[in-house]
Amino acid sequence: MQDNKTTAWSLTLAGLIPFIGGAAVMSLNADFETGDAVLYARAGSALMLYGAVILSFLGGIRWGAALSNDGAEGSVLTLSVVPSLAAWLLVFGDFHDLNWWAFASLAALFLLHYVWDRLSVGADAGLPRWFLWPRLVATLGAAASLGAGAWTSWQRLQSI
DSSP states (O other), rough: OHHHHHHHHHHHHHHHHHHHHHHHHHHTOOOOOOOOTHHHHHHHHHHHHHHHHHHHHHHHHHHHHHHOTTTTOOOHHHHHHHHHHHHHHHHHHHHHTTOHHHHHHHHHHHHHHHHHHHTTTTSSSSGGGHHHHHHHHHHHHHHHHHHHHHHHHEEEEEEE
């Protein structure tokens, strides 16, 4: 079991690199005069898409846990696809504009998903208790990065 925990922690930390990197590149290129507009747009798009992919992954974790639990309710399966669909709508509706509200909404979805996971551990959801610590770190890193993307996008919008 220790190997699984170590692997989960390593992959969690590695998975934060695109979040932090995307937010940093956006921030460093947000200024219209000194920043690279193409790099800003690519980093913002990558950050938004990566957030959507990881939300889908988190929903997949819940789907898999529910399927492995014979006593799981159908509502868990239904709820497990909500993050994917919500993220898809945000990306589809805002992909080229990089509006601050899409980044902020993705950050909120990460926080809400963590709350759902937190409330479900120990409630026969198929999630081990140790899972919460890497999830908390990943959630805070993702939400902070997406929040930085929202702030950078807001600041850039204000300077137009």
